[in-house]
Amino acid sequence: MSSSVLYDAPGPRARLRNRLYTVLGSLAVLGLIVFAVYRLHAKGQLEPEVWDIFNNAGVRTNLRDGLLTTLKVFAVAGALSLVLGLLLAVARLSEHKPVRWFATGFIEIFRAVPLLITIYALWVLFLTYKNDLGVLGTDTGFWGLVVGLTIYNGSVQAEVLRAGINAVPKGQVEAAYALGLRKYQVMTTLLVPQAVRSMLPTMISQLVVTLKDTSLGYIILYPELLYAARTMAGNIIVNGENPFTAVTIVVGAIYIAMCLALSSLASWIERRGRRAKTGVVVAAAAEPAEQPGVLDVTEGPLGPVEGDENRPTAK
Amino acid sequence: MNVLLDHLAEFREGFIGTVLLTLASGLLAMVLGVIVAGFRVSPVPPLRLLGTVWVTLFRNTPLTLLFLVAWFVVPVIFVPGLSPWTKALLALGFYTSSFVCEAIRSGINTVPVGQAEAARSLGMTFTQTLRMIVLPQATRTVIPPLSSIFIALTKNSAIAGAFSVTELFGVQKLLSDQGFAIAWIFLWVALGYLVITFSISGLFRLLERRLGVAR
Numbered sequence: 001m002s003s004s005v006l007y008d009a010p011g012p013r014a015r016l017r018n019r020l021y022t023v024l025g026s027l028a029v030l031g032l033i034v035f036a037v038y039r040l041h042a043k044g045q046l047e048p049e050v051w052d053i054f055n056n057a058g059v060r061t062n063l064r065d066g067l068l069t070t071l072k073v074f075a076v077a078g079a080l081s082l083v084l085g086l087l088l089a090v091a092r093l094s095e096h097k098p099v100r101w102f103a104t105g106f107i108e109i110f111r112a113v114p115l116l117i118t119i120y121a122l123w124v125l126f127l128t129y130k131n132d133l134g135v136l137g138t139d140t141g142f143w144g145l146v147v148g149l150t151i152y153n154g155s156v157q158a159e160v161l162r163a164g165i166n167a168v169p170k171g172q173v174e175a176a177y178a179l180g181l182r183k184y185q186v187m188t189t190l191l192v193p194q195a196v197r198s199m200l201p202t203m204i205s206q207l208v209v210t211l212k213d214t215s216l217g218y219i220i221l222y223p224e225l226l227y228a229a230r231t232m233a234g235n236i237i238v239n240g241e242n243p244f245t246a247v248t249i250v251v252g253a254i255y256i257a258m259c260l261a262l263s264s265l266a267s268w269i270e271r272r273g274r275r276a277k278t279g280v281v282v283a284a285a286a287e288p289a290e291q292p293g294v295l296d297v298t299e300g301p302l303g304p305v306e307g308d309e310n311r312p313t314a315k
Numbered sequence: 316m317n318v319l320l321d322h323l324a325e326f327r328e329g330f331i332g333t334v335l336l337t338l339a340s341g342l343l344a345m346v347l348g349v350i351v352a353g354f355r356v357s358p359v360p361p362l363r364l365l366g367t368v369w370v371t372l373f374r375n376t377p378l379t380l381l382f383l384v385a386w387f388v389v390p391v392i393f394v395p396g397l398s399p400w401t402k403a404l405l406a407l408g409f410y411t412s413s414f415v416c417e418a419i420r421s422g423i424n425t426v427p428v429g430q431a432e433a434a435r436s437l438g439m440t441f442t443q444t445l446r447m448i449v450l451p452q453a454t455r456t457v458i459p460p461l462s463s464i465f466i467a468l469t470k471n472s473a474i475a476g477a478f479s480v481t482e483l484f485g486v487q488k489l490l491s492d493q494g495f496a497i498a499w500i501f502l503w504v505a506l507g508y509l510v511i512t513f514s515i516s517g518l519f520r521l522l523e524r525r526l527g528v529a530r
Binding site: 036115116120226256 | 356358359360361362364365371372374375376377378379380383384387388391392393423431435440441444445449466469470471472473474476477483484487488491497498500501504505508509512
């Protein structure tokens with residue numbers, strides 16, 4: 001960052017000024033930290049007893065179970081959303097009008113509606129018809145969450161994949177047809193593999209969103225990490241009050257670690273893909289955009305503007 | 316019996332609640348986002364660090380967790396006695412500000428290097444370069460991602476409804492608890508959100524056309 005174009009290599013006066021700002025900035029940041037720690041301390045949140053609860057086997061089991069439940073929901077919903085995304089993307093590019101219209105409508109509606117609304121509606125629906133649903137009826141919270149996440153993220157993944165498929169040069173498809181490949185062969189051997197390769201970073205970034213959104217299970221009372229931690233904290237009393245702050249900090253750290261691990265995988269794949277000289281361009285590891293453009297046929301990039309790392313530095 | 320017509324007052328209140336919450340937290344997110352983006356490109360290391368930590372922290376935390384922090388941690392540790400609406404505003408605004416910051420930062424990075432170089436050779440300082448040369452030009456590239464961020468914000472504001480703020484998801488919950496058919500409620504609530512998100516994307520498309528220049 002030393003050679004940013006926004007500011008010169010500092011001269012003596014600028015160096016002095018920057019040093020002054022550095023000191024002031026450090027003091028401000030330090031002041032914020034000290035203030036937070038002071039308030040935490042003043043409210044008795046830094047007492048050893050408050051943090052000692054994490055040595056308790058029951059607390060640990062609770063957190064572990066919550067984490068495993070979150071990961072279970074994420075694994076099932078993530079996998080299903082990728083499958084649904086693939087199906088919807090292919091359906092939206094279909095030559096048959098009814099199929100195309102259905103896929104377009106499905107994608108646009110469920111992308112535009114808040115995920116929580118969908119999950120809640122599904123949950124209530126599952127609860128209402130609990131006895132007629134068989135497998136789904138045994139664990140309505142789980143299936144409400146998983147189906148909701150699948151529908152929403154599947155729609156988003158479909159748009160990402162469609163952008164990837166559209167980015168494959170038309171000449172390749174023409175060449176494949178000229179060689180006598182069938183429609184499904186062109187799709188399975190030519191378009192989808194290249195689309196997945198180019199869109200993998202964006203798809204993984206959307207999986208990070210899926211992982212974060214599993215926390216919506218809290219609202220439909222499904223015992224994933226957040227709900228498990230919250231109810232556990234509600235049942236423990238340390239020094240006369242519930243240790244909400246300590247538990248929240250620990251759970252937040254767990255979520256941040258998981259999301260960072262997954263998104264660094266995305267940017268690693270992006271960098272790796274950029275190194276390759278051949279093939280389609282690999283998309284940026286960023287969450288796909290959310291334009292609810294019903295029936296839009298633009299083939300613009302879905303991800304945000306490119307060029308954080310690889311901006312031109314000289315003409 | 317039609318759920319929408321019988322409970323028009325609730326739906327209207329929920330709709331207005333969602334719009335107001337989105338507007339207010341969008342404003343907060345914009346202000347915070349621009350400031351933090353300025354931090355992230357500034358020549359002062361501790362401020363850059365603060366910006367990076369801010370973005371990493373808020374982008375990777377589930378919004379529901381931020382709501383829990385706003386409800387159970389902030390009142391105990393920092394400021395007691397906030398209304399639910401203010402708490403929802405804080406959670407949504409802080410969460411969204413990290414996304415706004417990243418959008419603005421990548422917008423800044425797309426402004427041609429020559430522009431900043433020219434500004435520097437005219438003797439402008441960092442703040443002047445950013446304020447008068449780079450940010451106005453970055454505005455154009457930032458508008459499409461911003462539109463996307465505000466649509467996401469509208470949808471995220473649904474979580475506030477679960478924390479007893481009057482808005483559309485709260486209406487869905489309320490009416491569903493009263494035993495109305497969920498499918499119809501879902502339809503009308505979804506329609507409410509569609510109206511808001513389409514207005515946002517229309518507004519931003521208009522803005523884009525206004526600010527766009529032929530290059």
